[in-house]
Amino acid sequence: MLTALRDQLCFFRQFRQRFETTGAVLPSSRFLARAMTRPLQSLSGPRRVLEVGPGTGAVTGRIVRLLRPDDRFDLVEINETFAQHLKDRFQADPHYRRCADQSQVHVCPLQDFACEAPYDAIISGLPFNNFPAELVESLVDRCLGLLKPGGTLSFFEYMYIRPARLLITRGPEGERLARIESILQDRFTRCRERRDWVFVNMPPAWVQHLRVR
Numbered sequence: 044m045l046t047a048l049r050d051q052l053c054f055f056r057q058f059r060q061r062f063e064t065t066g067a068v069l070p071s072s073r074f075l076a077r078a079m080t081r082p083l084q085s086l087s088g089p090r091r092v093l094e095v096g097p098g099t100g101a102v103t104g105r106i107v108r109l110l111r112p113d114d115r116f117d118l119v120e121i122n123e124t125f126a127q128h129l130k131d132r133f134q135a136d137p138h139y140r141r142c143a144d145q146s147q148v149h150v151c152p153l154q155d156f157a158c159e160a161p162y163d164a165i166i167s168g169l170p171f172n173n174f175p176a177e178l179v180e181s182l183v184d185r186c187l188g189l190l191k192p193g194g195t196l197s198f199f200e201y202m203y204i205r206p207a208r209l210l211i212t213r214g215p216e217g218e219r220l221a222r223i224e225s226i227l228q229d230r231f232t233r234c235r236e237r238r239d240w241v242f243v244n245m246p247p248a249w250v251q252h253l254r255v256r
């Protein structure tokens with residue numbers, strides 16, 4: 044309870060200080076975390092798992108509970124405050140400590156992450172709607188490129204937010220959103236496996252699961 048409150052405060056402070064990269068007021072709910080980690084549950088090990096944009100660990104907490112001893116878990120976080128928060132948790136929280144030796148927090152943007160080998164599952168919290176369209180394209184394609192054949196990229200988007208903003212936004216901002224929509228729709232057509240609807244989250248969200256063949 045106290046930990047959840049501390050996480051929310053930390054998250055809200057980062058939302059105010061670094062709105063563009065934080066992209067949300069509150070961390071994801073446990074229902075959203077469960078949907079984001081769905082593909083992980085059906086994979087037989089040993090599994091290589093990457094979390095991009097873990098923030099205060101709303102989804103990380105679920106991932107560490109699902110990890111098996113021979114899995115590998117990398118986390119890539121651009122924000123040093125969030126990264127330190129997670130590093131502390133890997134030392135202090137028993138669920139995290141159990142898998143500390145097989146996990147590593149990398150403090151860098153995904154663009155600069157030097158990956159050693161491809162992943163079976165990538166779970167991303169990146170706030171695509173906040174980024175320039177070219178960056179969204181390169182980040183989504185980077186994630187898809189880091190997957191093994193058959194691997195899954197799971198990421199969330201707040202329900203109807205981009206379509207609604209597209210209806211009321213004109214000019215360069217409207218063009219940016221339209222371009223993001225078109226980039227993502229193209230990847231959905233090519234590789235979407237399923238979409239989960241998560242209503243118990245602030246705000247409600249879709250989880251998009253993309254699989255590379």
Ligand SMILES: C[S@@+](CC[C@H](N)C(=O)[O-])C[C@H]1O[C@@H](n2cnc3c(N)ncnc32)[C@H](O)[C@@H]1O
Binds near residue numbers: 065066096120153154
């Ligand atoms: C919407 S928050 C999601 C946090 C957490 N996964 C959750 O669901 O509560 C976005 C996260 O992505 C991180 N982030 C943004 N741009 C990034 C980038 N280029 N590379 C790595 N992390 C990034 C932010 O610092 C933040 O932790």
